[in-house]
Amino acid sequence: MNDMRIVERTVDTQNTKITARGVQVHYGTSHAIKDLNVDILDKTVTAFIGPSGCGKSTFLRCLNRMNDTIAVCKVSGEIKLEGEDIYDARVDPVQLRAKVGMVFQKPNPFPKSIYDNVAYGPKIHGLTRNKAELDEIVESSLKKAAIWNEVKDRLSAPGTGLSGGQQQRLCIARAIATSPEVLLMDEPCSALDPIATSQVEELIDELRSQFSVVIVTHSMQQAARVSQKTAFFHLGHLVEYGETGQIFTNPQDPRTESYISGRIG
Numbered sequence: 656m657n658d659m660r661i662v663e664r665t666v667d668t669q670n671t672k673i674t675a676r677g678v679q680v681h682y683g684t685s686h687a688i689k690d691l692n693v694d695i696l697d698k699t700v701t702a703f704i705g706p707s708g709c710g711k712s713t714f715l716r717c718l719n720r721m722n723d724t725i726a727v728c729k730v731s732g733e734i735k736l737e738g739e740d741i742y743d744a745r746v747d748p749v750q751l752r753a754k755v756g757m758v759f760q761k762p763n764p765f766p767k768s769i770y771d772n773v774a775y776g777p778k779i780h781g782l783t784r785n786k787a788e789l790d791e792i793v794e795s796s797l798k799k800a801a802i803w804n805e806v807k808d809r810l811s812a813p814g815t816g817l818s819g820g821q822q823q824r825l826c827i828a829r830a831i832a833t834s835p836e837v838l839l840m841d842e843p844c845s846a847l848d849p850i851a852t853s854q855v856e857e858l859i860d861e862l863r864s865q866f867s868v869v870i871v872t873h874s875m876q877q878a879a880r881v882s883q884k885t886a887f888f889h890l891g892h893l894v895e896y897g898e899t900g901q902i903f904t905n906p907q908d909p910r911t912e913s914y915i916s917g918r919i920g
């Protein structure tokens with residue numbers, strides 16, 4: 656019992672960015688997320704791991720209301736960003752997604768120039784007053800996404816003309832251009848080769864100093880390399896959540912143990 660209290664205090668002293676309480680997700684009659692509770696910390700990389708179909712992407716999409724776009728999907732329970740209920744009727748999902756950015760499995764640059772890909776978000780959200788400010792955001796976002804040196808001489812070239820790894824870093828630049836508080840990444844390296852993967856992993860580590868990063872990954876090695884916290888999902892339940900080192904070396908639940916030792920999944 657004492658130990659439990661110590662754990663709670665440790666979590667409270669760190670900055671919690673997102674709290675989820677009693678979250679349930681249904682697709683029609685199919686129950687995809689079952690009574691999920693979690694605190695996601697600021698300036699931390701949190702990895703969601705677990706076998707295929709266990710609900711990782713579904714829960715990730717709850718965090719910026721991307722599930723709103725799926726007609727059969729119903730989300731209940733409570734999710735708060737910095738204490739504010741993101742499902743409150745007054746919250747505009749488009750504004751929310753500027754604060755909780757997302758990077759997808761497959762790099763998906765807009766069919767526009769490199770510059771316009773990054774400038775798009777700040778423009779539609781009215782974050783700049785003039786071209787000079789917009790130029791500054793585009794440059795700083797491309798620098799933070801570690802792709803500036805590769806594209807600075809061809810900002811008007813199409814984003815779709817870049818390599819897969821460059822496109823994914825461009826998509827990361829696009830996501831951070833609106834100064835989000837949280838960056839959600841759904842298997843961001845699954846379409847990349849090992850070199851591009853390691854570049855994106857290094858970048859994730861750097862982004863942690865400014866954002867709360869949540870990454871869904873099928874690779875336990877990747878979770879171990881990039882995250883400080885890991886959540887293990889199984890059949891719609893968040894089975895175990897803790898320090899990444901502890902989850903991989905000393906899992907408390909037999910289902911986590913089976914997964915990390917390769918017996919389920």
Ligand SMILES: Nc1ncnc2c1ncn2[C@@H]1O[C@H](COP(=O)(O)OP(=O)(O)OP(=O)(O)O)[C@@H](O)[C@H]1O
Nearest residue numbers: 682687705706707708709710711712713714725727
């Ligand atoms: N758009 C959808 N419509 C209906 N059911 C869905 C939809 N998306 C996901 N599901 C179902 O919800 C459950 C969880 O799926 P989800 O994609 O969240 O799992 P996952 O852990 O991310 O899987 P994977 O690792 O294979 O990407 C699965 O049973 C899946 O079939």
